[in-house]
Amino acid sequence: MSSIGRRGALAALLAMVLAPLGAQQSIPIQNGAPVPPPGLPVPPLPNEPIVYPTAEGMDIRVSVVARGLENPWSLAFLPNGDMLVTERNAGRLRLIRDGALVPAPVAGVPEVRGVGLSGLMDVVLHPRFDETRFVYLSYNKPFGEQAGLAVARGRWNGQALTDVRDIFETRDAGSISRLAFGADGMLYVTTFGGTGDAAQDPSSLAGKVLRLRDDGSVPPDNPFVGRSGYRPEIFTMGHRSPLGLALHPASGQLWEVEMGPNGGDELNVLRPGANYGWPVVSYGRTYPGPWQSEKGSTHEGFEAPLVYWMPSISTSGLAFYTGNRLPKWKGDVFVGGMRYGEIPGTGRLERVLFNENMEELRRESLLVDLRQRIRDVRQGPDELLYLVTDHATDGAVLRIEPAN
Amino acid sequence: MSSIGRRGALAALLAMVLAPLGAQQSIPIQNGAPVPPPGLPVPPLPNEPIVYPTAEGMDIRVSVVARGLENPWSLAFLPNGDMLVTERNAGRLRLIRDGALVPAPVAGVPEVRGVGLSGLMDVVLHPRFDETRFVYLSYNKPFGEQAGLAVARGRWNGQALTDVRDIFETRDAGSISRLAFGADGMLYVTTFGGTGDAAQDPSSLAGKVLRLRDDGSVPPDNPFVGRSGYRPEIFTMGHRSPLGLALHPASGQLWEVEMGPNGGDELNVLRPGANYGWPVVSYGRTYPGPWQSEKGSTHEGFEAPLVYWMPSISTSGLAFYTGNRLPKWKGDVFVGGMRYGEIPGTGRLERVLFNENMEELRRESLLVDLRQRIRDVRQGPDELLYLVTDHATDGAVLRIEPAN
Numbered sequence: 001m002s003s004i005g006r007r008g009a010l011a012a013l014l015a016m017v018l019a020p021l022g023a024q025q026s027i028p029i030q031n032g033a034p035v036p037p038p039g040l041p042v043p044p045l046p047n048e049p050i051v052y053p054t055a056e057g058m059d060i061r062v063s064v065v066a067r068g069l070e071n072p073w074s075l076a077f078l079p080n081g082d083m084l085v086t087e088r089n090a091g092r093l094r095l096i097r098d099g100a101l102v103p104a105p106v107a108g109v110p111e112v113r114g115v116g117l118s119g120l121m122d123v124v125l126h127p128r129f130d131e132t133r134f135v136y137l138s139y140n141k142p143f144g145e146q147a148g149l150a151v152a153r154g155r156w157n158g159q160a161l162t163d164v165r166d167i168f169e170t171r172d173a174g175s176i177s178r179l180a181f182g183a184d185g186m187l188y189v190t191t192f193g194g195t196g197d198a199a200q201d202p203s204s205l206a207g208k209v210l211r212l213r214d215d216g217s218v219p220p221d222n223p224f225v226g227r228s229g230y231r232p233e234i235f236t237m238g239h240r241s242p243l244g245l246a247l248h249p250a251s252g253q254l255w256e257v258e259m260g261p262n263g264g265d266e267l268n269v270l271r272p273g274a275n276y277g278w279p280v281v282s283y284g285r286t287y288p289g290p291w292q293s294e295k296g297s298t299h300e301g302f303e304a305p306l307v308y309w310m311p312s313i314s315t316s317g318l319a320f321y322t323g324n325r326l327p328k329w330k331g332d333v334f335v336g337g338m339r340y341g342e343i344p345g346t347g348r349l350e351r352v353l354f355n356e357n358m359e360e361l362r363r364e365s366l367l368v369d370l371r372q373r374i375r376d377v378r379q380g381p382d383e384l385l386y387l388v389t390d391h392a393t394d395g396a397v398l399r400i401e402p403a404n
Numbered sequence: 405m406s407s408i409g410r411r412g413a414l415a416a417l418l419a420m421v422l423a424p425l426g427a428q429q430s431i432p433i434q435n436g437a438p439v440p441p442p443g444l445p446v447p448p449l450p451n452e453p454i455v456y457p458t459a460e461g462m463d464i465r466v467s468v469v470a471r472g473l474e475n476p477w478s479l480a481f482l483p484n485g486d487m488l489v490t491e492r493n494a495g496r497l498r499l500i501r502d503g504a505l506v507p508a509p510v511a512g513v514p515e516v517r518g519v520g521l522s523g524l525m526d527v528v529l530h531p532r533f534d535e536t537r538f539v540y541l542s543y544n545k546p547f548g549e550q551a552g553l554a555v556a557r558g559r560w561n562g563q564a565l566t567d568v569r570d571i572f573e574t575r576d577a578g579s580i581s582r583l584a585f586g587a588d589g590m591l592y593v594t595t596f597g598g599t600g601d602a603a604q605d606p607s608s609l610a611g612k613v614l615r616l617r618d619d620g621s622v623p624p625d626n627p628f629v630g631r632s633g634y635r636p637e638i639f640t641m642g643h644r645s646p647l648g649l650a651l652h653p654a655s656g657q658l659w660e661v662e663m664g665p666n667g668g669d670e671l672n673v674l675r676p677g678a679n680y681g682w683p684v685v686s687y688g689r690t691y692p693g694p695w696q697s698e699k700g701s702t703h704e705g706f707e708a709p710l711v712y713w714m715p716s717i718s719t720s721g722l723a724f725y726t727g728n729r730l731p732k733w734k735g736d737v738f739v740g741g742m743r744y745g746e747i748p749g750t751g752r753l754e755r756v757l758f759n760e761n762m763e764e765l766r767r768e769s770l771l772v773d774l775r776q777r778i779r780d781v782r783q784g785p786d787e788l789l790y791l792v793t794d795h796a797t798d799g800a801v802l803r804i805e806p807a808n
Contacts, residue, residue: 027759034757034765038461055747057442262766283701283714289763297687297701310687310714311767341767343459353438355431359693361438362666363715363745368772 033287039344042371045389045396051403055364056328061403062367065386066101069094069395072388074178074317075378076123078156079130084123085388085397089114091139093123095159096397108161110152113142113175122179126214134214135161138189140175149175149205151189151216167216172198172205178317180245183252186219187212188235188270190242190256199238199278202230207278209242209256209270211235223273238276238302244318244335251358255306257315257335260284261292262342265315266305267335267352277302283310287342307352307360313337315350316390317376323383326402334385336374337365347373349387372396437691443748446775449793449800455807459768460732465807466771469790470505473498473799476792478582478721479782480527482560483534488527489792489801493518495543497527499563500801512565514556517546517579526583530618538618539565542593544579553579553609555593555620571620576602576609582721584649587656590623591616592639592674594646594660603642603682606634611682613646613660613674615639627677642680642706648722648739655762659710661719661739664688665696666746669719670709671739671756681706687714691746711756711764717741719754720794721780727787730806738789740778741769751777753791776800 028035049063071088078084083096084106091112092105112120118140126134133155141150150169154161174192182188189210193199199207202224210233211222224230236256244257254270264284268276281299282292298304309315316336321329333352340346349366367374367387375395376388385400432439453467475492482488487500488510495516496509516524522544530538537559545554554573558565578596586592593614597603603611606628614637615626628634640660648661648671658674668688672680685703686696702708713719720740725733737756744750753770771778771791779799780792789804 027757027765034759036766037459039459041457053445055441055443055749262764285764287765289759289761289765308714310712340769343766343768345459346769353431355438355693357693360666360689361431361691361693362440362747364747365744365750 029288036342036344039339040346040371042345045370045372045394050370052367052369054328054366058326058328059403060326060366060400062370063399063401065099065397065399066094066096067394067396068101069391069397071119071390071392072375072395072397073120073390074122074376075386075388075397076125076135077378077381078125079381081381083386083397084135086120086123086137087395088117088119088121091120093120093137093161106160108154108164109137110139110150110164110166111142113140113147115140115147118147118175121175121177124179124181127181127185129156132214133157136167136179136187138177138179141166141169143171146171147175149173149177149191151177151179151187151212153214153216168210168212170205173208174206176241176243178243178245180247180254181214182211182254183247185214187214187216188245188254190239190245192242193238193240193278195279197279199240200275200280202227202234202237205231205233207237207239208234209236209239209245209254211272235272236270236274236276238278238280240278240282243316246318246320249320249322255318255320255333257318259315259338260309260312262287262289263310263312264292264297265309265312267307267315267318267333268303268305269358271303274303275301276305283308284312306358309350311341312339313348313350313365314339314373316374317378317388319377319379319385321379321385323379325383326385326400329385334377336377336387338373338375338390345371347371347389349374349377433692440746440748443743444750444775446749449774449776449798454774456771456773458732458770462730462732463807464730464770464804466774467803467805469503469801469803470498470500471798471800472505473795473801475523475794475796476779476799476801477524477794478526478780479790479792479801480529480539481782481785481790482529483785485785487790487801488539490524490527490541491799492521492523492525495524497524497541497565510564512558512568513541514543514554514568514570515546517544517551519544519551522551522579525579525581528583528585531585531589533560536618537561540571540583540591542581542583545570545573547575550575551579553577553581553593553595555581555583555591555616557618557620572614572616574609577612578610580645580647582647582649584651584658585618586615586658587651589618591618591620592649592658594643594649596646597642597644597682599683601683603644604679604684606631606638606641609635609637611641611643612638613640613643613649613658639676640674640678640680642682642684644682644686647720650722650724653724653726659722659724659737661722663719663742664713664716666691666693667714667716668696668701669713669716671711671719671722671737672707672709673762675707678707679705680709687712688716710762711767713754715745716743717752717754717769718743718777720778721782721792723781723783723789725783725789727783729787730789730804733789738781740781740791742777742779742794744769749775751775751793753778753781 193207558568597611
């Protein structure tokens, strides 16, 4: 043993002796994971607009469009600029008409099982909505005592959904789900992977992005159609918590964001049949501390993320900004963040700037001072950005416009 | 080619056609890298103390101890609580006596080449300072037109340095350097790795942590002593920008932080003879966008970091907090951050919380609202935390104390 080796052994011995003496405080543990701290106090949303500087020299004004929503989760724009907003646990669909929240919920929504982080999830319009009037909802469907995921489709008659029916359902998957239509006219449905191995199991629909026709049937050109042991609905696999899904405006590819366990949030470009690694490869740790993956952060046979975050910002919704009203942000990607580094009260809107080869150049954290959990982000038909903030009693829809 | 494959090809073609139509704004490029944005406006430091909430339910009061410093870089406490502060480019050592900045610089400092990010760097006291009165300085030493790194040692006579001489010098390395004494009484000297391959070259002292006796000579038990092609001063190699170095209070190991290129900042535990990967493996990107490393973020034969950041917070100084005055932070690690995601005006103090196995549990960004570049962080003999902020004309020493 070298002199340094002996010193190392001595240091290790010293560590054992000294550690209980108080160099390290004890961390409260519950269910094998550290109890989160109280977090930063979250001031109430002001009713008056707030102006913030941003990194590109553009000031923005953030205004409340609607508030008092119960855990709003997603937002869809009707062609006239009115908005449909889901309220997760209450299982309500709300209408914002001419900039004002209509008090009565939209009729025609199926019965929803609103528990924990699940309930009524996403709302999206059919790509030919003007012609079909179809609105799609993903939700936690009660199967007796069991939860399941369903996608319902109904027709918008101007004030309610009619002819509502489930076009897809499964008891495999967790019931948190994002929806998006692809450039190919197909409906993409994300499913929750959770903590187990189901995201790697091709016979399970959990932890996947599914590709369906607009009536819920399986298109015959899906990547695993006819492959033994594989569910034909699967487009991609190996996802943990795919809560953001959006169509890249130029490439026509779907981009997806998912939150890592304790760090390792990912922004992925979805390729047919690809495996994104959860829970086998990850940039993140487990909540009690050890790394998630023995294989490391990237591994052959698994798709590497385009962008990742360490620590976690608890990614949620995803949008591309293609408008002209916020010119410094044109072409940039926006990701909702619920909290930074596992600390409550640290939500933000994250902006990611890419070069022409879709390689990241830099990142900006926006609206940090607001301390809201940013659940979703969308571009409006007015080329402004709209946010949904997660709060049990005063969730809001916010608008971002230029202020200089 | 499958139907999806054809769609992919069509999408790629569409992308080529659509991209110039403005889905992506053009990014100004200079010297092959994107020009940073203006960044967030940085308000002047207030003279009055500021109280901030923190995540653990502890409020803190941040006060200015001294200001008007020119790019202060490091801070050392004298046993009586007075402080020595380096001013980087001016090459001055300043004394804060009884809480007030002494107007005249400390005499006895060698001539320093103050250019760019280099000049007079670190200041540390000998571990047996009461007996030896030795103060050590790392600095950019002019060798004619060339820069070099030197470590000077002098005796503190209560108001000036006397008997100052260089105990170590090299023209190999970049001239940015942090110093720390180990539990073994040895002086550890970090050297800048920069962009080339020198950090992997064992015959160069660049991108290394060196281990020296307190008189600058090489201890015979260094890991590469007697190994052909290796400089005997080397303790660890493969470092990019090792600007933080501190002794773990319980284990006696040295912990080191270095900023990644464009993401991939690392906190490493230094082990004798180990290679930390730069520029061969990295979690980061290059500034123009492509990933830094073809080998990925971790690779056999290279030490993985204990903690990493993506995007970069531009890590600088490092300290362990072992005091009782800020009880919620006892045992936690503090890292200075100069900016988040390559955006100017987004400095912060990062707190990292570990479990008893030295695995990370969570991270908190502190002092974000202050928008200062946090250059260094130290625990004072009064068991409070002290920060050095980087500013060309109004750099400051700040104190953090409990406020509730």
